[in-house]
Amino acid sequence: MQLNPWAVASVLVVGVVTVYLGRRMSRFASTTHDFLVARRTVRSRRNAAAISGEYISAASFLGVAGLVLKDGADALWYPIGFTAGFLALMIFVAAPLRRSGAYTLPDFLEARLGSPALRTVSTWFVVFIGVLYMLPQLQGAGLALTAITPAPAWIGSVGVMVVIALNVVSGGMRAITLVQAFQYWLKLFAIGVPTFLLCLVFLGGAGSGAAGSLGEQAPPEFTEETTVDIRTPVTLRVAETTLVTVVGEQEALWVPGREYPVSSGTELVFPSGSKVPVVSDGALENASWLRPTETSQDLLWTYSLMLATFLGTMGLPHVLVRFYTNPDGKAARRSTVQVLLLLGLFYLFPVLIGALSRLYVPKLLVTGRTDAAVLELPTAMLPGLLGQLVVAVTAAGAFAAFFSTCSGLLVSVAGVIATDLLGGRVRHFRFAAVAVAAVPAGIAVTLPIDDLSLSVGLSFALAASTFSPLLLLGIWWRGLTWVGAMAGMCVGGGLVLVAVGLNMLSRYTGGWAPWFVTQPALFTVTAAFVTTIVVSRGTARRVPDDVNAVMLRLHAPDPLGFMRDRAVARFGNVDDRERGRAKHRR
Amino acid sequence: MTDEVYRKIDGIREPDPTLGRSVPSRQQTSRPAIPIPSDGDPATLRARRQRVVLAEPSRSPGGLRARVELAQQTSWGELLISDLIKAQLRSGVLLAVLAAFVLGALPLAFYFSPTLATLRFIGLPVPWLLLGIAPFPFLLGVGLWYNRLAERHERDFVNMIEN
Numbered sequence: 164m165q166l167n168p169w170a171v172a173s174v175l176v177v178g179v180v181t182v183y184l185g186r187r188m189s190r191f192a193s194t195t196h197d198f199l200v201a202r203r204t205v206r207s208r209r210n211a212a213a214i215s216g217e218y219i220s221a222a223s224f225l226g227v228a229g230l231v232l233k234d235g236a237d238a239l240w241y242p243i244g245f246t247a248g249f250l251a252l253m254i255f256v257a258a259p260l261r262r263s264g265a266y267t268l269p270d271f272l273e274a275r276l277g278s279p280a281l282r283t284v285s286t287w288f289v290v291f292i293g294v295l296y297m298l299p300q301l302q303g304a305g306l307a308l309t310a311i312t313p314a315p316a317w318i319g320s321v322g323v324m325v326v327i328a329l330n331v332v333s334g335g336m337r338a339i340t341l342v343q344a345f346q347y348w349l350k351l352f353a354i355g356v357p358t359f360l361l362c363l364v365f366l367g368g369a370g371s372g373a374a375g376s377l378g379e380q381a382p383p384e385f386t387e388e389t390t391v392d393i394r395t396p397v398t399l400r401v402a403e404t405t406l407v408t409v410v411g412e413q414e415a416l417w418v419p420g421r422e423y424p425v426s427s428g429t430e431l432v433f434p435s436g437s438k439v440p441v442v443s444d445g446a447l448e449n450a451s452w453l454r455p456t457e458t459s460q461d462l463l464w465t466y467s468l469m470l471a472t473f474l475g476t477m478g479l480p481h482v483l484v485r486f487y488t489n490p491d492g493k494a495a496r497r498s499t500v501q502v503l504l505l506l507g508l509f510y511l512f513p514v515l516i517g518a519l520s521r522l523y524v525p526k527l528l529v530t531g532r533t534d535a536a537v538l539e540l541p542t543a544m545l546p547g548l549l550g551q552l553v554v555a556v557t558a559a560g561a562f563a564a565f566f567s568t569c570s571g572l573l574v575s576v577a578g579v580i581a582t583d584l585l586g587g588r589v590r591h592f593r594f595a596a597v598a599v600a601a602v603p604a605g606i607a608v609t610l611p612i613d614d615l616s617l618s619v620g621l622s623f624a625l626a627a628s629t630f631s632p633l634l635l636l637g638i639w640w641r642g643l644t645w646v647g648a649m650a651g652m653c654v655g656g657g658l659v660l661v662a663v664g665l666n667m668l669s670r671y672t673g674g675w676a677p678w679f680v681t682q683p684a685l686f687t688v689t690a691a692f693v694t695t696i697v698v699s700r701g702t703a704r705r706v707p708d709d710v711n712a713v714m715l716r717l718h719a720p721d722p723l724g725f726m727r728d729r730a731v732a733r734f735g736n737v738d739d740r741e742r743g744r745a746k747h748r749r
Numbered sequence: 750m751t752d753e754v755y756r757k758i759d760g761i762r763e764p765d766p767t768l769g770r771s772v773p774s775r776q777q778t779s780r781p782a783i784p785i786p787s788d789g790d791p792a793t794l795r796a797r798r799q800r801v802v803l804a805e806p807s808r809s810p811g812g813l814r815a816r817v818e819l820a821q822q823t824s825w826g827e828l829l830i831s832d833l834i835k836a837q838l839r840s841g842v843l844l845a846v847l848a849a850f851v852l853g854a855l856p857l858a859f860y861f862s863p864t865l866a867t868l869r870f871i872g873l874p875v876p877w878l879l880l881g882i883a884p885f886p887f888l889l890g891v892g893l894w895y896n897r898l899a900e901r902h903e904r905d906f907v908n909m910i911e912n
Contacts, residue, residue, distance in 0.1 A: 236874075236876050236877060236880060239877070239880035239881050240880070242881075243852065243880065243884045243885075246884070246885060246888055247848065247852065247884070247888055249888075249892075250845070250848055250888050250891060250892050250895075251845060253892055253895065253896075254841040254844060254845050254895050255841055255845070258899070453867075453874050453876070453877070454859070454863075454866045454867065454876065455855075455856065455859045455866060455876045455880060456856045456859040456860045456866070457860075457866075459860070461856075461860070462856050462857070462860050465856045466853070466856065469852065469853065473849070493900065493903070496896055496899060496900075497896065499892070500889070500892045500893055500896050503885075503888055503889045503892045504889050506885075507885025507886065507888065507889055508885075510885065511881070511882065511885070514877075514881045518877075639834070639838050711827055711830075714830060714831075714834065715819060715820075715826075715830050718830060718833055718834050718837065719819065719830060719833075719906075720903035720904075720906055720907050721903075722907050723816065723819070723907065723910065725819075725820070
């Protein structure tokens with residue numbers, strides 16, 4: 164890909180603004196309280212923007228458009244699930260979780276169930292989910308960088324990690340709250356404006372793109388002789404007999420119903436007018452692309468995805484950690500309602516971009532790099548400088564997505580490690596942040612890029628099968644015991660990990676995995692819930708003695724003043740706070 | 750609206766001492782004579798005791814008793830709070846089931862009715878409108894509704910305790 168100087172400049176600007184805002188706010192951060200929960204003073208409107216900014220990750224900004232390009236109507240369930248997750252979070256978790264006064268998810272579990280062992284296990288799950296979720300962000304950064312410059316992908320991953328590590332180390336949650344709120348609006352702008360512009364171009368072009376109209380039954384086709392450079396190994400299928408020239412070898416006829424593995428580094432030439440092949444599981448015909456839920460497998464897969472995203476959102480560490488920053492339970496609920504609005508607004512745009520890219524950049528279907536649709540569509544539709552400028556805007560938004568989600572994850576994982584495994588002081592937090600930043604950066608550089616939303620889908624499934632039963636039952640059911648919680652978490656998490664393993668195995672041995680391996684939530688979440696309830700019933704005498712006091716604290720309305728900050732009990736750092744105030748005034 | 754109610758019944762919550770700007774001023778106006786203690790644990794204890802201001806003259810003795818019963822976990826207090834939990838859970842489950850039912854019906858509808866899946870409305874495929882746009886206002890509406898219900902339950906509960 165040739166160099167797009169405008170896009171590089173805009174990405175640099177986003178990076179600089181991110182660091183600048185972070186440094187500015189980090190002047191106010193000095194205590195553990197600042198670093199972990201921003202002093203619990205974030206107002207609901209800013210918090211809503213920050214939650215949305217943090218939540219709209221690479222999977223939302225790039226991945227949704229890519230999935231719509233590939234799978235069509237079935238992919239529309241991702242944005243629905245991502246948004247509906249917040250409804251479940253708001254209804255069942257938001258206010259009680261804030262009132263628990265906890266600092267981190269393991270802290271909440273210990274407050275509720277009083278078991279250090281459970282705390283340790285859940286700490287490791289938080290770390291694991293956090294790292295697993297950070298990977299696609301960093302890989303997305305690499306992919307976005309290769310779409311705008313000839314630079315190698317690892318520079319993008321490492322660059323993003325360095326920028327956010329700087330911010331998080333200097334000011335923790337206090338520093339990143341404003342950054343994330345700003346980045347939500349940046350992302351909305353960066354996807355909204357290009358979408359409007361491209362839709363205008365599309366309507367001006369009398370509704371037909373380079374590859375024909377979407378209403379046609381036929382698959383999209385190449386309008387001119389096209390050379391496609393394959394960079395990651397893919398398996399292709401065709402809908403009609405297609406003449407393909409592999410550069411360096413002789414021509415071949417590809418027939419429907421067979422799968423053609425293509426290794427990386429291959430160049431394929433398609434003659435003008437030939438139909439576009441798609442990567443193995445994509446929708447071949449436009450007709451099936453337009454139609455949701457055709458087979459019973461689709462149906463079950465859709466329900467499984469719904470369950471994973473509805474319940475997974477409440478188990479994501481970086482989402483939960485933002486709820487501790489609200490002043491009280493009522494504010495936590497109110498900011499979630501606003502998140503529903505902000506997310507709904509955002510998700511209208513990637514869907515449109517995905518649909519347009521089916522018309523204009525069908526060659527992405529061949530390379531398997533469908534996630535780059537948001538970045539490649541503008542240049543395909545608008546030649547010349549204008550297209551490059553629009554790419555600069557979308558690239559800025561994409562990098563804002565990597566920055567904000569990664570920094571949220573880094574804060575939550577570093578917070579958990581600092582309070583649970585280290586001493587919980589500021590220097591521990593900083594040390595944990597640097598250590599945690601290094602791990603996913605290293606993995607992202609060494610592992611190949613997959614579909615962003617798929618690995619994100621698995622993180623959702625993991626979060627849904629581990630933490631959502633604990634949160635839901637812990638908040639609303641007195642009978643939960645720590646043994647039951649531990650058993651449920653291990654069963655749910657273990658099953659998802661088995662599915663992840665099988666999935667990777669199947670990817671390297673021919674893609675035989677059925678739907679419940681690629682999206683296992685339907686079974687794993689049920690198993691986790693059933694295990695938790697059954698084991699809790701079996702160990703009913705281990706129900707903590709103070710369950711009523713905890714329930715009162717979780718559910719009593721804020722004005723009664725039962726809410727108590729666990730930080731004071733845990734760290735007792737009145738002097739620490741005083742020092743913080745003194746620094747404040749300076 | 751809710752804040753007004755709280756203020757009228759003198760239920761202004763004292764936020765935890767770690768809260769931001771507004772706190773120091775309020776502390777100064779209400780308790781100017783208390784010196785800032787220098788040592789760790791007794792200070793937090795005393796601060797905690799200050800926060801539950803039980804001896805305000807304006808509060809009715811009934812409200813005071815209810816609060817104490819809640820805090821001391823008597824059987825009546827327990828009953829009160831479990832009633833609140835049940836009310837919150839009931840409305841929450843009701844709305845969650847509503848949302849899940851509406852959204853969950855969509856895949857079934859498209860699966861069993863191929864005509865619906867290929868219908869068009871002013872040139873746009875109906876499934877794309879139903880999946881790409883319609884769910885978001887719906888989810889927001891359910892969210893707003895739940896927020897109202899939950900705040901009403903909490904307000905009723907506070908009113909009951911205070912009076």
